[in-house]
Amino acid sequence: xxxxxxxxxxxxxxxxxxxxxxxxxxxxxxxxxxxxxxxxxxxxxxxxxxxxxxxxxxxxxxxxxxxxxxxxxxxxxxxxxxxxxxxxxxxxxxxxxxxxxxxxxxxxxxxxxxxxxxxxxxxxxxxxxxxxxxxxxxxxxxxxxxxxxxxxxxxxxxxxxxxxxxxxxxxxxxxxxxxxxxxxxxxxxxxxxxxxxxxxxxxxxxxxxxxxxxxxxxxxxxxxxxxxxxxxxxxxxxxxxxxxxxxxxxxxxxxxxxxxxxxxxxxxxxxxxxxxxxxxxxxxxxxxxxxx
Amino acid sequence: xxxxxxxxxxxxxxxxxxxxxxxxxxxxxxxxxxxxxxxxxxxxxxxxxxxxxxxxxxxxxxxxxxxxxxxxxxxxxxxxxxxxxxxxxxxxxxxxxxxxxxxxxxxxxxxxxxxxxxxxxxxxxxxxxxxxxxxxxxxxxxxxxxxxxxxxxxxxxxxxxxxxxxxxxxxxxxxxxxxxxxxxxxxxxxxxxxxxxxxxxxxxxxxxxxxxxxxxxxxxxxxxxxxxxxxxxxxxxxxxxxxxxxxxxxxxxxxxxxxxxxxxxxxxxxxxxxxxxxxxxxxxxxxxxxxxxxxxxxxxxxxxxxxxxxxxxxxxxxxxxxxxxxxxxxxxxxxxxxxxxxxxxxxx
Numbered sequence: 001x002x003x004x005x006x007x008x009x010x011x012x013x014x015x016x017x018x019x020x021x022x023x024x025x026x027x028x029x030x031x032x033x034x035x036x037x038x039x040x041x042x043x044x045x046x047x048x049x050x051x052x053x054x055x056x057x058x059x060x061x062x063x064x065x066x067x068x069x070x071x072x073x074x075x076x077x078x079x080x081x082x083x084x085x086x087x088x089x090x091x092x093x094x095x096x097x098x099x100x101x102x103x104x105x106x107x108x109x110x111x112x113x114x115x116x117x118x119x120x121x122x123x124x125x126x127x128x129x130x131x132x133x134x135x136x137x138x139x140x141x142x143x144x145x146x147x148x149x150x151x152x153x154x155x156x157x158x159x160x161x162x163x164x165x166x167x168x169x170x171x172x173x174x175x176x177x178x179x180x181x182x183x184x185x186x187x188x189x190x191x192x193x194x195x196x197x198x199x200x201x202x203x204x205x206x207x208x209x210x211x212x213x214x215x216x217x218x219x220x221x222x223x224x225x226x227x228x229x230x231x232x233x234x235x236x237x238x239x240x241x242x243x244x245x246x247x248x249x250x251x252x253x254x255x256x257x258x259x260x261x262x263x264x265x266x267x268x269x270x271x272x273x274x275x276x277x278x279x280x281x282x283x284x285x286x287x288x289x290x291x292x
Numbered sequence: 293x294x295x296x297x298x299x300x301x302x303x304x305x306x307x308x309x310x311x312x313x314x315x316x317x318x319x320x321x322x323x324x325x326x327x328x329x330x331x332x333x334x335x336x337x338x339x340x341x342x343x344x345x346x347x348x349x350x351x352x353x354x355x356x357x358x359x360x361x362x363x364x365x366x367x368x369x370x371x372x373x374x375x376x377x378x379x380x381x382x383x384x385x386x387x388x389x390x391x392x393x394x395x396x397x398x399x400x401x402x403x404x405x406x407x408x409x410x411x412x413x414x415x416x417x418x419x420x421x422x423x424x425x426x427x428x429x430x431x432x433x434x435x436x437x438x439x440x441x442x443x444x445x446x447x448x449x450x451x452x453x454x455x456x457x458x459x460x461x462x463x464x465x466x467x468x469x470x471x472x473x474x475x476x477x478x479x480x481x482x483x484x485x486x487x488x489x490x491x492x493x494x495x496x497x498x499x500x501x502x503x504x505x506x507x508x509x510x511x512x513x514x515x516x517x518x519x520x521x522x523x524x525x526x527x528x529x530x531x532x533x534x535x536x537x538x539x540x541x542x543x544x545x546x547x548x549x550x551x552x553x554x555x556x557x558x559x560x561x562x563x564x565x566x567x568x569x570x571x572x573x574x575x576x577x578x579x580x581x582x583x584x585x586x587x588x589x590x591x592x593x594x595x596x597x598x599x600x601x602x603x604x605x606x607x608x609x610x611x612x613x614x615x616x617x618x619x620x621x622x623x624x625x626x627x628x629x630x631x632x633x634x635x636x637x638x639x640x
Binding site: 029033035082083086087090092094095096098099100102103104105106107109110111114220224227228230231235262265266269272273276277280281 | 349396399400401402403404406407408410411412414415418419422423543547550551554583584586587589590591592593594597598601
């Protein structure tokens, strides 16, 4: 029973962090058909920004979170203006933007490596203490992460379902040309989506580094897992991605307990490959009808 | 002159130049770097076949390279297989690994393939690096795949004992031979039926499919061919450096090689070779600034994708800068009529 609670607690925390990282990716893919390989670097940048804001500028933790999210939203905008906008005009956008964002990610990651050094540092934005649930010590930090993630997910769902911006985003991801013909400014939607995705990446970066540590390469692993979650759910399906994130988080926590940390990622990947052989477009993805 | 004849002639000229190079610059450093350049060029040319010609968004190329290197090294280390046999066998093992990855991925759409292949490569890397259980204990604890330190002492192809002083030149020619095979394969595939099949699938997928051209089948073929040569290059890399470690999986190396393909020109015969040459030379030139190397590589990648998506070879096409210069030159020489008549003809 205690083991069970432990697995649920850490699995939900993992799932919450992955969900926040994944939603941004999924939104971007849904509306632009763009795989953002710089997502991991933006996530790391968010973690470091909160470190700088608290440790060097002496800011209040909430302000630090907001600052990190704002700057990373700016980075997302810059990626839109600098890379996505010129590439959208040419052919082969999907391939080109993929390779371009690999380059952008490498630039960001190595700039951070130069700025902060390769050694891991602790994330100052963390809450000490724990609560006891049925004889198991659950750190408050985990509960805090869960709460922030739920709030963010509800906010994203609200924006998508209830606001004009959200409607424009949904319309664009359903059918770009039709949305454009109805007067949706597609370019503006793209910019908004990339900015939101950057801000979400920053928050998930802070969460992940508060449980592990900050290092320039810490973004790679969560990004890969976020991508896998997107793939399982079906690229571009936002709600499916949240569900898949939670399920995969729980799965990861249980495989870590049963088989050891070493095999958890491999098991996860094997499962994903099996799912994809069964359903090539992901669990919730729609089959794409190609008109020739 | 047909295109294929022109390609062969150009290739022969390059081989002639490359054959005299080690005698003009006999320094060990130059020859060793050139050997490394040949190895990377082989990998990049095969990657280009998969990525640029076959349209398979695979990032598993370095994992295939590593499969070849590891298979060769492990056969030599555990079963004392002679290297001359182990390298081709390593190529066969790589084809098997490639087929497994291909069967898992090729039914998926482009971006799914990219993510899955990247994830597979990463998982193999993590499994090798975190392996600490001793498999044998000859000469200290040694995990099955060598762990972080990698595998060494698995034998040699014999040039080191045959030419104790100039074995590096022998290795240079082995690598050159590999490169020639790789380029020849690339020419045969791009100009031959396989290339034609992929071009038809790109130009008019509906018509191509209804004429019985199966994308899956041809993609699997191109994947297998490129896996074989990549695996052989990996095996030779292992023999040349006498050790295989998990560094072959590093993202930095992946970045370096993908930059070669993009800078040279995706989907062309000579682009990847040109890109490999340019990036190896550039890497040599900025040796003192090595801490900025990855930032520079990233910038190069982004700039080329945005400003010159066709790569450097596009400069030499009839509509590129090179073509325009050539036209201008011939006009000055007063041969404009002949030249115009040929250049007006639509090129492939």
